[in-house]
Amino acid sequence: MILGIxxxxSGCLVVLEPNMAYLRHLHMPTxxxxxxxxxxxAALAAFLREHPVRHAYLEHVGAMPGGGERKMGAASAFSFGHSAGGVEMALQVLGIPYTLVTPQVWKKRAGLQGKEKDAARARAIQLYPGVRDLDLKGKGQALADAMLIARYGSGA
Incomplete structure (x- = not known):
């Protein structure tokens, strides 16, 4: 099984079967x-132990403090880094091999163009129309991203 994170x-974890069929997801437990x-x-580790994950693909993003259109305050940047580091540590402790993948790389493989934020959700709905959580605006976006990250890992 392949795990996309x-x-x-406000992130999400998605487990896909080797044939890329959707199996299960978990919105980031907090x-x-x-x-x-x-x-x-503890909740994250319990979820990971339930599935024989062969490999995980974790989105490799950095905090964006300072200027620019995607400005992030210092507290938010620290919180994001803390969360991403906690997920990475859980994978290491459980012995799950993982690969970091940048948004630019997995989005290109998924065929997403431009900066349209909802494009990933639209693509995931096309691929997995039965997954109703994709209909949720915020949580659906995180789920879609995790699905497409997992698909990247499967070579799709």
């Missing part, structure tokens, strides 16, 4: 720690 607190949300490592 859109990291971050918990409150003091006043901050953090990835729930």
């Amino acid at each position: 859109d990291p971050g607190l 918990m409150k720690l003091a006043s901050k949300n953090r990835v729930n490592g």
Whole structure:
């Protein structure tokens, strides 16, 4: 089985069978720690242990602090890095081999052009019309990204 991961607190994990059939997904499990949300490592590990994942593909993105159109504040950048690092650590601890893949690379393989944010969700709905969570605007986007990242890993 192949695992695709859109990291971050609002991310998602998707397990696809070797024939690229959708099996299951998990919206990033979180918990409150003091006043901050953090990835729930125990829930994440429990999900990963349930599936004999052969290889994981994790979106390799960096924080975008400072200027530009996708500006991210320092606290958000730290939170994102903390989440992505927690996911990567869970894969390492469980001995799941993984590959980091940039958004530009997996999106090109998926045939996504331009900067249309909803393009990934539209493509995933075409490929997996029965997965109703894709209809959710925010969570559906994270699910779509994780699906397409997993498909990238399968060579599709």
